[in-house]
Amino acid sequence: MDRRLFESMDNFFTNYVIGFYSDDEEINFNLKLKEEHTKRVCSNIISIGKDLGLDESDRALANTIALFHDIGRFEQFTKYRTFSDVRSENHSELGIKVLNETHILNKLTNYERDVVIMSIRNHNALSLPEMEDLKALTFARLIRDADKLDILGILSDFYQNPQNYEHLKVGESAKIYGVSGNVLESIMNFQNIKYSDVKSSDDMKLLRLSWIYDINYKYTLVKVREKGYLEAIINSMPKTDEILKVYELLKGYIAQKTAGE
Numbered sequence: 001m002d003r004r005l006f007e008s009m010d011n012f013f014t015n016y017v018i019g020f021y022s023d024d025e026e027i028n029f030n031l032k033l034k035e036e037h038t039k040r041v042c043s044n045i046i047s048i049g050k051d052l053g054l055d056e057s058d059r060a061l062a063n064t065i066a067l068f069h070d071i072g073r074f075e076q077f078t079k080y081r082t083f084s085d086v087r088s089e090n091h092s093e094l095g096i097k098v099l100n101e102t103h104i105l106n107k108l109t110n111y112e113r114d115v116v117i118m119s120i121r122n123h124n125a126l127s128l129p130e131m132e133d134l135k136a137l138t139f140a141r142l143i144r145d146a147d148k149l150d151i152l153g154i155l156s157d158f159y160q161n162p163q164n165y166e167h168l169k170v171g172e173s174a175k176i177y178g179v180s181g182n183v184l185e186s187i188m189n190f191q192n193i194k195y196s197d198v199k200s201s202d203d204m205k206l207l208r209l210s211w212i213y214d215i216n217y218k219y220t221l222v223k224v225r226e227k228g229y230l231e232a233i234i235n236s237m238p239k240t241d242e243i244l245k246v247y248e249l250l251k252g253y254i255a256q257k258t259a260g261e
């Protein structure tokens with residue numbers, strides 16, 4: 001894919017987003033967060049893609065996926081005033097609808113367009129479906145890593161400095177403490193945690209930490225390790241024996257997967 005084509009889509013994105021800003025400060029504030037998240041996810045996907053040795057054309061395609069992965073968020077927040085898919089609608093599908101209606105992907109080849117749509121559709125799925133096309137799989141994995149890396153960073157800051165986020169609708173409203181049995185069992189067995197198992201804010205933190213098992217590329221895990229996201233989230237939780245066990249397990253997992261880096 002041509003890098004200039006990416007630039008034209010980047011311009012489209014900027015103009016598309018501007019259209020949602022209004023005199024409503026709450027909307028503007030939340031839209032700005034998603035705009036900034038998108039920029040960081042673009043930068044993450046380029047870094048991971050370079051580390052994997054993707055050529056310029058594939059990096060431009062990866063960048064396109066990152067640019068549009070959350071495009072549904074703007075209509076979602078404006079319409080429903082929430083980023084919760086459960087309380088509104090799936091923001092990936094909403095984004096795909098926007099991309100189709102605006103025909104912005106029309107200059108891509110059919111294959112590239114399919115890869116962009118498939119990667120966006122699966123960026124927030126619990127896990128990726130079986131895929132025979134290994135190239136397509138790489139892009140689907142890339143966006144999941146780039147997105148998780150940024151969200152883990154946002155959450156680390158949020159859990160450490162909640163006072164800075166009081167005005168935010170972050171969808172982390174569960175107030176009950178304590179860890180549920182099946183949540184603990186999943187994370188101790190190297191499994192992802194399902195949203196439906198989450199009963200407390202501590203469960204939600206463990207769900208976020210269980211994403212570490214779902215990270216695809218060593219480069220991403222090295223960044224998680226270097227930035228201390230595991231420690232930041234663990235430190236915001238009670239120092240019980242079970243939390244400390246989770247910490248040791250995840251620390252060991254990251255160390256083993258990033259050995260030599």
Ligand SMILES: [Fe+2]
Pocket residue numbers: 069070091123124
């Ligand atoms: Fe998303």
